[in-house]
Amino acid sequence: MTGTTAGRARQAARNNVTILAAARDVFLEDKRAPISAVAERADVGISALYRRYAGKDELLRTLCHEGLRTFIEQAERAGAEPDDWAAFETFMVGVVEADVHSLTVHLAGTFTPTEEMRADAVRANELAVALFERVRPQMRAEAVPADITMMLEMCAAVRIPDQARTAQLRRRYLAVLLDGLRAGGPLPEPPPTIPEINWRWSTPT
Structure with a gap:
């Protein structure tokens, strides 16, 4: 060259x-x-x-695929932690700090995923569930893997004009959510279902 x-x-x-x-x-x-x-x-x-x-669809798809790859990287890195809870917490903090869900949730359903993206989505879910299973004995009995998605979306919803302050607040509320997952009293109402998690990906808008 x-x-x-x-x-x-x-x-x-x-x-x-x-x-x-x-x-x-x-x-x-x-x-x-x-x-x-x-x-x-x-x-x-x-x-x-x-x-x-080639166009907006490809650009949107690329953005979300980059976020998906970041999610996988964070899960793989966290999986190397020897302590079960530290591994799970490292994963959750890493995903929140990378701000993966702000974009993927916002753009869900606006483009057509590729087969490669679908395969990476399966891989991402497998890694997240594996981390969840490691800490299941330390969690409330009613907790399910789908709670992870909802927690990450809640953190992504925290947004103010100051980016640094947004990051601080997200860490604050992630700590509250993680503490709430630990073994304690029963959680109210049924947990989220897979269709409730995936509904936004059904049809491009």
Whole structure:
């Protein structure tokens, strides 16, 4: 690879990082925003964006797939913890700090998942359930793996204009939720069902 070619490759990689960051911000504000708004926010030409992404559907899919991969990475890293509760807590904190669910929940149903995404989703669920099973003896008897999804969505819903303060508040309420999972009195009402967790992914909107 020549110096010129390598330089272009580095620039393309930088552009992609900028585009994805801009897309995240734009679509968190308005999931119906046009792809041109992403190019404007990223300060790149629309042609540069289209060279990498065929359209909005592909860009949305890429954003959510990146979040799914981050979820898997956090679960795999946490799984190496020898202490069961520390492993589960490390996983939950890592996912919340990576802000995975803000985007995936917001954009659910707005694009068509690929088979690769579906396979990664299965893998992500397997890892999360495995971490849950490790700490099940320390949890309330009524707790189920689906509670993990709801807890992560609750934390993602905490958002104020100050990003640093948002992160602090999410950690605060995650601590409250984790403490609530530990063995104690019975939980009220039935736990969430899988259809209740997955309903938003059924039809693109």
